[in-house]
Amino acid sequence: MQKHALSRREFSALALAAPVLLKGSQVSSQAARISIDPNRVIGQIDPQIYGNFLEHLGRCIEGGVFDEGSSLSDAEGFRRDVLKAVEDLHVSILRWPGGNFSSNYNWMDGIGPRDSRPRRLEMAWGTIESNRFGTHEFLDYTSKIGAEPYICANLGTGTWDEAQQWVEYVNFDGDTATTRLRKKNGRDKPWKVTYWGLGNEMDGPWQMGHRTADDYGKFALEAAKLMHWTDPSIKLVASGSSNYSSGVDWVGWNRTVLSYLKEHVDYLSLHLYVGNPENDYYEFQASTVGLANRIKITEGVIRNALWDAPRDKKIYIAWDEWNVWYRARNDSERGRRILEERYNLEDALVISSFLNTFVNHAHIVKIANMAQLVNVIAPIFTSKTGLFLQTIYYPLQLFASNSHGRALELVVESPTYNSKRLGPVPYLDVSAAYNDDGTLILNVTNRHREQSQDAVFELKSKHFNGDFQVFEVNGPDIKSENSFESTLVKTTTQKPIAPNGATLKCSFPAHSFTMLKGRLR
Numbered sequence: 001m002q003k004h005a006l007s008r009r010e011f012s013a014l015a016l017a018a019p020v021l022l023k024g025s026q027v028s029s030q031a032a033r034i035s036i037d038p039n040r041v042i043g044q045i046d047p048q049i050y051g052n053f054l055e056h057l058g059r060c061i062e063g064g065v066f067d068e069g070s071s072l073s074d075a076e077g078f079r080r081d082v083l084k085a086v087e088d089l090h091v092s093i094l095r096w097p098g099g100n101f102s103s104n105y106n107w108m109d110g111i112g113p114r115d116s117r118p119r120r121l122e123m124a125w126g127t128i129e130s131n132r133f134g135t136h137e138f139l140d141y142t143s144k145i146g147a148e149p150y151i152c153a154n155l156g157t158g159t160w161d162e163a164q165q166w167v168e169y170v171n172f173d174g175d176t177a178t179t180r181l182r183k184k185n186g187r188d189k190p191w192k193v194t195y196w197g198l199g200n201e202m203d204g205p206w207q208m209g210h211r212t213a214d215d216y217g218k219f220a221l222e223a224a225k226l227m228h229w230t231d232p233s234i235k236l237v238a239s240g241s242s243n244y245s246s247g248v249d250w251v252g253w254n255r256t257v258l259s260y261l262k263e264h265v266d267y268l269s270l271h272l273y274v275g276n277p278e279n280d281y282y283e284f285q286a287s288t289v290g291l292a293n294r295i296k297i298t299e300g301v302i303r304n305a306l307w308d309a310p311r312d313k314k315i316y317i318a319w320d321e322w323n324v325w326y327r328a329r330n331d332s333e334r335g336r337r338i339l340e341e342r343y344n345l346e347d348a349l350v351i352s353s354f355l356n357t358f359v360n361h362a363h364i365v366k367i368a369n370m371a372q373l374v375n376v377i378a379p380i381f382t383s384k385t386g387l388f389l390q391t392i393y394y395p396l397q398l399f400a401s402n403s404h405g406r407a408l409e410l411v412v413e414s415p416t417y418n419s420k421r422l423g424p425v426p427y428l429d430v431s432a433a434y435n436d437d438g439t440l441i442l443n444v445t446n447r448h449r450e451q452s453q454d455a456v457f458e459l460k461s462k463h464f465n466g467d468f469q470v471f472e473v474n475g476p477d478i479k480s481e482n483s484f485e486s487t488l489v490k491t492t493t494q495k496p497i498a499p500n501g502a503t504l505k506c507s508f509p510a511h512s513f514t515m516l517k518g519r520l521r
């Protein structure tokens with residue numbers, strides 16, 4: 001979305017004359033100015049941008065959500081403490097079974113009596129897969145937590161038949177050998193799963209069954225036809241870009257894939273993991289500018305693909321893997337305790353910025369899944385006897401619980417810093433959601449490491465209606481982490497702030513994410 005820059009004179013007229021010095025930090029002398037007009041709508045925020053992901057990987061499922069025999073688990077084997085943390089996170093859509101794992105998964109291995117299921121060599125992550133958590137367990141779990149299930153079919157080593165029969169097993173109501181099998185396994189009525197992925201990261205040479213864009217496009221097209229003919233109501237997700245290595249034509253991948261699949265898919269999947277391996281805080285915080293650029297480029301590719309399509313044909317972006325991931329990323333790492341990234345405050349700020357970016361592109365990003373949910377690059381971290389909530393849990397929880405309705409196109413004028421890779425980056429990263437019930441949510445990340453940032457919000461065409469609640473995610477230091485012993489980074493509720501006429505003034509502490517919640521009339 002275009003942000004309209006104000007002239008220097010207009011802006012300095014608005015800068016606060018005497019900025020308030022907050023305890024423990026300096027304050028930027030130049031106030032940010034943010035104009036809000038509830039009539040300027042980017043798009044409806046799809047609740048499904050607040051999703052997560054479960055993969056058969058490390059301790060995500062076994063030892064995470066599912067721990068048979070543990071005194072903390074229920075009769076089905078689901079950890080009750082994890083369930084509570086997942087419910088509190090308000091996960092809207094849950095993707096499963098992978099990830100790379102899905103590219104060699106035969107769903108038939110994961111049905112029937114648990115004790116009779118085959119143990120298989122798992123080649124994506126180098127373990128033995130017990131198959132004790134399969135289709136029934138996943139769909140029981142999503143129903144317990146009230147999330148939409150999203151199943152990623154195996155388009156790596158799998159066949160068209162396997163993908164088609166999975167849809168039949170899960171969604172078909174008629175009497176066939178496949179649905180009789182489902183009934184024999186204890187499920188009479190179909191679950192009716194809407195969202196199905198046509199493979200995972202098929203652009204990556206690390207993927208089992210990796211293909212060229214043309215080969216993937218042709219193969220996925222046949223799978224899509226059979227899956228749709230089994231249940232025309234399903235929504236299909238094409239495997240888009242995940243490989244942005246230098247020299248890789250990631251845009252070309254999406255263009256080619258859509259040329260085959262545009263009539264059959266509703267979403268194009270994109271993945272992005274970011275990190276701070278060089279310990280450069282400001283470059284790291286700028287990563288989400290790169291995310292926004294990728295969204296814009298892909299939106300153009302989608303528009304191009306649909307140039308001749310009927311007007312009502314839409315394809316959206318499903319950003320179905322995203323997160324910070326760089327520490328626990330040793331390719332030779334194999335086995336059960338892997339990808340157990342421990343997060344700090346600077347990671348949580350990047351997460352809040354990812355979510356701002358999805359909200360600010362609400363018209364085109366309609367699904368997003370933080371990868372993953374438990375233990376593996378995850379907001380929830382368990383041991384055999386308990387769990388703690390990582391820093392990244394808190395911004396996601398605030399967004400998922402509150403940031404709904406229409407995304408508003410804000411005019412943001414904020415002081416900036418210069419990123420070597422991405423140019424000027426505003427210290428304040430902002431998004432807004434306006435709900436039909438009159439609730440206005442303002443999401444503000446202050447990227448400044450040392451200074452508070454003042455901001456003046458100016459409201460157009462409506463009126464503030466009472467004080468704004470203030471929720472802040474922050475901690476003592478950008479490197480502060482949570483652990484089983486202490487929670488240094490979390491959401492705290494601050495003193496409400498009162499609007500003055502059509503303006504709302506607020507000071508955002510250094511390295512913080514703040515959500516302001518109030519009402520308009």
Ligand code: AHR
Nearest residue numbers: 098099100101200201371
């Ligand atoms: O989420 C971890 C892995 O990252 C997934 O299996 C894969 O899709 C991606 O490369």
